[in-house]
Amino acid sequence: MTMHTVCRVADIGIGQMKAFTVDKQRIVLYHLTDGFFAxxxxxTHVFAPLARGKIIEDSRVQCPFHRARFDIRTGAVVDWANFPPGVQLLNVVRSEKALSTFEVRVEGDNVQVDIPTN
Ligand code: FES
Known part of the structure; x- marks a missing residue:
């Protein structure tokens, strides 16, 4: 386990998310009502930057491109790409895939993320 300090607690308000590069790994850190998640x-559809999407109901992140939705806490697909109409053709070759998630802990004022070393 390699914990990296990514930011301060106050850097991301509740209901907000922010992208970071940590040890060459691009991650999004989310601040939900019960804590931080990454x-x-x-x-996983066609690589849109999730931080430009939005957080829905304190639980899901919606992709800005084709509106796939993922459970922030588990990375699981909740709704696959469904916008604009016709994107389903692309889904034949880009089938559902969960997001990788990372363990997060808060140490004092620091938000730390576990980035596994390859
Ligand atoms: S890139 Fe995210 S839904 Fe298509």
């Missing part, structure tokens, strides 16, 4: 930064 996922890979790009959508």
């Amino acid at each position: 996922t890979q930064a790009t959508c």
Whole structure:
């Protein structure tokens, strides 16, 4: 386990998210009502930057490109790409795939993320 300090608690308000590069890994850090969570930064559909999407109901991140939605806490796909109409053709070759998630802990004022070393 390699914990990296990514930011301060106050840097991301509740209901907000922010992208970071940590040890060459692009991640998005989310601040939800029950704490901080981290996922890979790009959508598993066709790699849109998730931090430009939005957080829905304190639980899901919606991709800005084709509106796939993922459970922030687990990375699981909640809704796959469905916008604009016709994107389903692309989904034949880009099938559902969960986001990678990373363990997060708060140490004092620091938000730390575990980035596994390859
Ligand atoms: S890139 Fe995210 S839904 Fe297509």
